[in-house]
Amino acid sequence: MKKYLPYLLLLVxxxxxxxxxxxxxxxxxxxxxxxxxxxxxxxxxxEFDTDELTANTAYLDKVILIxxxxxSSSKDDNGQVKIMLESGDPMFGVICELDTHSSxxxxxxxxxxxxxxxxxxxxxxxxxxxxxCVEI
Amino acid sequence: MKKTIFLSAVALLMVGALSAxxxxxxxxxxSFFSDAVVEKIEAHNNTATTVLDTETNRxxxxxxxxxxxxxxxxxxxxxxxNYMESDQFPKASFKGxxxxxxxxxxxxxxxxxxxxxxxxxxHGKTQQVTLPATFTIKxxxxxxxxxxxxxxxxxGIEIPAVVRDNIAKEINIKVQANYQIFNK
Numbered sequence: 518m519k520k521y522l523p524y525l526l527l528l529v530x531x532x533x534x535x536x537x538x539x540x541x542x543x544x545x546x547x548x549x550x551x552x553x554x555x556x557x558x559x560x561x562x563x564e565f566d567t568d569e570l571t572a573n574t575a576y577l578d579k580v581i582l583i584x585x586x587x588x589s590s591s592k593d594d595n596g597q598v599k600i601m602l603e604s605g606d607p608m609f610g611v612i613c614e615l616d617t618h619s620s621x622x623x624x625x626x627x628x629x630x631x632x633x634x635x636x637x638x639x640x641x642x643x644x645x646x647x648x649x650c651v652e653i
Numbered sequence: 654m655k656k657t658i659f660l661s662a663v664a665l666l667m668v669g670a671l672s673a674x675x676x677x678x679x680x681x682x683x684s685f686f687s688d689a690v691v692e693k694i695e696a697h698n699n700t701a702t703t704v705l706d707t708e709t710n711r712x713x714x715x716x717x718x719x720x721x722x723x724x725x726x727x728x729x730x731x732x733x734x735n736y737m738e739s740d741q742f743p744k745a746s747f748k749g750x751x752x753x754x755x756x757x758x759x760x761x762x763x764x765x766x767x768x769x770x771x772x773x774x775x776h777g778k779t780q781q782v783t784l785p786a787t788f789t790i791k792x793x794x795x796x797x798x799x800x801x802x803x804x805x806x807x808x809g810i811e812i813p814a815v816v817r818d819n820i821a822k823e824i825n826i827k828v829q830a831n832y833q834i835f836n837k
Contacts, residue, residue, distance in 0.1 A: 544726040573743055578719060578733075593680065597699050612679060614700055617722070639719035640743040642702040644679060648720050 547616045547651045550580050552635050558585025558611040558645075562604035565641040576638045581647060584633045585611060590626040598624045600634070601644070609644045616649040623652070674759070676705045676795055676832035683716050683828050687821040694728060694820070696721040703830045705795065707759040710751035712769055712797075714828065718743055736810050737776055745775045749784070757788055764789050769799075775808040786828075795832040800825065 554576070561583060565572040585602030588610050592598050597617065601610035613634050615621055626632065636650030681701030687694040701716040718739040723729040733739040749771015751757065757765045770783040786799040802823045805812060812820050 540725070540727060542726050544729075573740075577740060577743060591680065593699065599680065599700070612700060614720075637719070639700075639717040642679075642700075642715045642717060642744070644702070646700050646717055646720060648700070648722070 544618050544649075547580075547619050547635060547637075547649050550635065552582040553579040555582040556584070558583055558602035559605040561638075562606065562609070562611055562641075562645050565645050566606070569641055573640060577640055579638055580635060581638050582633060582635050582653065583611065583613065583647065584631065587626045587628050587630050587632060589628055592624065596624075600626050600632070600650075602632075604644065611645045611647065613650040614646070614648045616651055618649070619651050621652065674707045675835035676707065677835045678703055678830050678832050681714065681716070681828065681830040683714075683721075683826065685721075685827070686825040688825070689819055689821040691819045694723070696723045696729070696732065698722070701828070701830070703797075703832070704835065705797065705832055707757075707795075710755075710757070712747075712749055712751070712771070714747040714830075716745050718745060736805075736812070742775075742777045745773075747771060747773045747782075747784075749782075752783065757790075759790065759795070760793075762790050762792065773803070775803065776810050778808040780807050797828075797830045797832065799828040802826070 561576070561581065564576075583602070588601040588603055590598060590600040598615040598621075600613045600615070602613060604610045613636055615624065616636070633653045634647070634650040635653050636647035639646045639648050679702045680699060681703045682697065682699050683701045684695060684697045698716055698720045700720050701714060703712070703714045705712050718737050719733060721729070721732065723732065749769045752768040752770050755765075755767035755769070757767060765788045767786050767788060768783050769786050771781070772779050773782045773784075782801075784799055784801045786797060789796045789798075802825055804823050805820070806822065812822075
């Protein structure tokens, strides 16, 4: 029995190590993440607006490369930046929340400029929302 | 004569539309906290949409489940895939109205403690609830906040026995919104 003890101990240690690694698995690095689809903001919005169920199946959780015209951007008390892109509907937009785990070249955006962001689609409320965005 | 009636009707409708004051924000914050024996879990969402109609005292909230951000990636995965099944149920919402005994003078500065009664939908299940809320009005700006508990079992969210000690049966939810005038 004693002969096997070191191996058993090693096995337990490996198990604990793997468990710890899994537990602390980092969030996906958005700067390195491959985008699943590239889209104009207006196109993405219109797909959600026409058939939300189908759009949900197709785009939820997908990393989307989105290009659009900035309507506005805002920064809240915690420094969280949100950019609204034109959706083609004057009432609504495509909201892109900048990723808090990534570093950004800039956090100020001018209304009217065209930008491309990469982010994860979470669905549509009034607006289509992408989170964890990084500028490309 | 007909024209006069028509014009009066249009005028009346316009007055109605102007006095029906709506406030909204797409930057509502919703956080939840699970404080169980083994671990504490919290997650935040900063893109909740909410509309407040100060004419009818109606209030609506909606949030995308996949927008909740956790400190640990693994927790976020489990939350979406195992518990909230967010592919199937991507939204949670609340639609309600201030209870008749909740008086708010929307035009006067002050802090108002109110109750909002309505339907809370999470994970495809809807329950009638009455939630406490606070409205703070300062120089015409309306800020709303609420803190309440939700029992996961009421919304058909199953917690496997093996992690039952890791997740609280009652989740604390905090909501905060800085309303802006809805111009359209």
